[in-house]
Amino acid sequence: MAPPVGSSASFAATDVSHSHGHYGRALSLLATLFFMWGFITVINGTLLPHLRSVFELSYFQAALIESVWFIAYFFASIPAAMLIERIGYQKSLVTGLLIMAGGAVGMMVAASIPSYGITLAMLFVIASGITLLQVAANPYVAVIGPAETASSRLNLVQAMNSAGTMLAPMFGAWLILGRSKGGTAAAGTVLTQAERLADAHSVILPYGIVAVVLTVLAIVIARFPLPAIGAANRRVKEATAEGSLWSRFWNHPLWQHRNLVLGVPAIFIYLIAEIGVGNLFINFISRPDIGGMTTEQAGRYLTLLWGGMMVGRFIGSAIMQKVDAGIVLAVFSIGAFVVMSITVVSSGPVAMWSLILVGLFHSIMFPTIFTLGIRGLGPLTEEGSGLLIMAIAGGALVAVQGWLADRYGLQTSFILTAVCELYTLFYAVWGSRPTHALPDLEVE
Structure with missing residues (x-):
């Protein structure tokens, strides 16, 4: 029978404050992971107009x-969480990076053919590698230091993720759009077959660079x-070992x-x-009654939105050291x-700047909800980390706001x-309070 939840005294918390210097170095290295997956995620935004031109895609195909x-x-x-249980956090981080590197190489192959189907498949591979990194790295950052500053640490490394999202558009514009006919031609220009093929090949170099960096x-x-998470802290397998599949699901601790x-x-x-804000930002502030600017000019203000998220995470990290x-x-x-x-009730510059400011307030939400969700x-x-990362799929429902x-x-x-x-406010005030909390993971 499963032991009562919360009775596992063997999962004793370990005071790791004495090893601050060691986990500080580990945290610095892990910050590069957050930077890279933020960087690669936003590069895909550069691919949308590029691939639509290369493959002559419909809007539906581009949305895919x-x-x-x-x-x-x-x-x-969930497969990522199971893999972490089997091989541990460090090997899972390495595996995630190699999966991403393999996907980047696959993107080079897709560009050489070129093939829209292979492109979609390789983007799925890269995203799967990032998912493994997310499931492993987010809780790892939360547990390698003192529990009371877990949210502060995760916000700090997530700020590096935001730095990647800020720099990636410049990289993509320079090495993808800037080196392609479709990226430099006037709107409405019809490309020849040879020009589309040449444009497809412009993806090879940037993804080659990405593959090398990820492998290194x-x-x-x-x-x-x-620092290793103790083997004794792996999943309590006996907690769900008995009963039917259905009963194990509903009776899972x-x-x-x-809070989870x-x-x-x-x-x-x-x-x-x-x-939703990121996708509709340019369309909104370029309206005559809001910002009265071209979409190109509006795109520059999008950097302020993402920059606000980076600044907010640094500020939030500092505040959470004390609050x-x-x-x-x-x-x-x-x-x-x-x-x-x-934003909803105003117009002109007031509506524009209020929408820009939401990036500052959104900044701490994901990392803070995550650390509160796995607490205890x-x-x-x-x-639990696997379930929280799975919830990122909510981004696919942005179509509701489009409707x-x-x-x-x-x-x-x-x-x-x-x-x-x-809802986030409700979660912060009441929903995030732990119930049946277990002792923190032990760090070796």
């Missing part, structure tokens, strides 16, 4: 490029003495942790808000709700974003 990214999170998260990083991490059960929809709903993460999340949720409400899971951390924009107007559609902020 982004959809496969979120689909990978849904399908790869995998080698470095494989050789680095990362994970469902006794309110409500944290999964919190991540899911937050992603709807973040992706409880739940309180900080509540304050940022209120701020996000206020600026989104202003103890040996169930890998599985609202078509039916009721673009500005009105941001009411959905404001409602999402209210």
Whole structure:
């Protein structure tokens, strides 16, 4: 029979404050992972107009490029958690990087043929590698230092993720769009077959660089003495070993942790808000009654939105050294709700800048919800992490806001974003409080 949840005294927390210098070095190395997957994720945004030109895609076919990214999170998260249980965190990080590198090489092959189908498949492979990194790296960062500053650490390394999202568009514009006929020609220009083939080949160099960097990083991490999570802290297998598949699912001890059960929809709903704002930002602020600018000019302001997320994560990381993460999340949720409400009811520069400011308030939400969601899971951390990362698939439901924009107007559609902020506030105030908490993971 399964032992009562919370009775596993063997999962004793370990004070790792004495090894701050060691896990500080590990944290610096892990920050490069967050930078790389943020960088690669945003490079895909550069691919959308590029591939649409190369393959003469419909809007639906172009949308599939982004959809496969979120689909990978849904399908790869639980297998990733199972792999971590089997081979550990460090080997899983290396495996994730090598999967991404393999996908990058596959993108080079797809560009050489060229093939839209292989491109989609390789993007799924890259996203699956990132999913494994997310499932492994996020909880690892949370547990290698003192538990009370877990949210602070994760916000700090997530700031590096935001730095990657800021730099990637420049890299993509220079090495992909800037080296292609479709990227430099005037709007409406019809490319010849030879020009489309040449444009397809422009993807080979940047993804070759990415593959080399990822492989080198995998080698470095494989050789680095990362602090190990104790073997005794692996999943409590006897907790779900008996009974039918259905009973094991419903009686799984994970469902006794309110902060996880409500944290999964919190991540899911937050992603709807973040992706919705990012996707509709340019269309909104370029409107005559808002910013009155071209889409090219509006695209420059998008950097301020993502830059606000980076700055907010640095600020949030510092604040959470002294203030409880739940309180900080509540304050940022209120701020996000206020600026989104202003966006809905105002016009001109006020509406534009209020939408830009939501990036600052969104900044800490994902890493903070994540650390609050796995708090008190103890040996169930890998599985809980897998569920939280799976919830990133919520970004695929951004189509709901698109439907609202078509039916009721673009500005009105941001009411959905404001409602999402209210759920985050609910989670911060009540839903994130742990129930049946287990002792923290032990660090060797």
